[in-house]
Amino acid sequence: GAGVSQSPSNKVTEKGKDVELRCDPISGHTALYWYRQSLGQGLEFLIYFQGNSAPDKSGLPSDRFSAERTGGSVSTLTIQRTQQEDSAVYLCASSPPTATGELFFGEGSRLTVL
Amino acid sequence: AQKITQTQPGMFVQEKEAVTLDCTYDTSDPSYGLFWYKQPSSGEMIFLIYQGSYDQQNATEGRYSLNFQKARKSANLVISASQLGDSAMYFCAMGRLGQGGKLIFGQGTELSVKP
Numbered sequence: 001g002a003g004v005s006q007s008p009s010n011k012v013t014e015k016g017k018d019v020e021l022r023c024d025p026i027s028g029h030t031a032l033y034w035y036r037q038s039l040g041q042g043l044e045f046l047i048y049f050q051g052n053s054a055p056d057k058s059g060l061p062s063d064r065f066s067a068e069r070t071g072g073s074v075s076t077l078t079i080q081r082t083q084q085e086d087s088a089v090y091l092c093a094s095s096p097p098t099a100t101g102e103l104f105f106g107e108g109s110r111l112t113v114l
Numbered sequence: 115a116q117k118i119t120q121t122q123p124g125m126f127v128q129e130k131e132a133v134t135l136d137c138t139y140d141t142s143d144p145s146y147g148l149f150w151y152k153q154p155s156s157g158e159m160i161f162l163i164y165q166g167s168y169d170q171q172n173a174t175e176g177r178y179s180l181n182f183q184k185a186r187k188s189a190n191l192v193i194s195a196s197q198l199g200d201s202a203m204y205f206c207a208m209g210r211l212g213q214g215g216k217l218i219f220g221q222g223t224e225l226s227v228k229p
Contacts, residue, residue, distance in 0.1 A: 031214050031215060033215050033216070041221065041222075042118075042205055042219035042220055042221045042222055043159070043205065043207075043217075043219040044219075045216055045217065045218065048213075048214070048215070048216050050214060056213075056216060089157065091159065093159070093215060095214060095215045100147060100164050100166070101147060101149075101209055101213070101214040101215040101216075101217070102149070102161050102164060102215070103149075103151075103159070103161060103215040103217070104161070105151075105158055105159035105160075106158070107156065107157055107158045108157050108158070
């Protein structure tokens, strides 16, 4: 499809395990973002990749969270030693090289930590 | 620091009527953008409308318009001729110009359209 693709759509894991969430942005979009949405809340910025520049990691909540973007396209968000408070929907978005910053979101990966 | 406030957790509107969803913001940046996104029950965030801080006219996109009052720091979304498919969560968001889609979001307003 032509939209932002995320996998898995649902992930249940045990506390202490590591998880990887994948995002495939829209072709030609130079910017990629990860956001987190806890139940009933707004979105919380996590990390932002723009082209070949160093990522803006200012929203990552702890050093257990990391992300990489390979070849300027697919991105993986990794959460190590998951905690129950990590349970949320993780949304990926991409945007074209325009000034307004309009985001195109995927459908998210719902993470449940037991 | 930037902040977005949406004071209406839930709103009801009759089909075919207009509805206004409130959003106020706080920022010390001179250049910023304001956004509205719709999140249906499927979970996907859908971009609706954008207003730049230097734009002189209120933004419009089809049935959506943004009532931008810079001095009052408000950016209310107006939906005209509501449709059943408009039932969803609506989020107001703000970002610094030049920082692309690095946005802060409000808590959202759940809109229900009654037939």
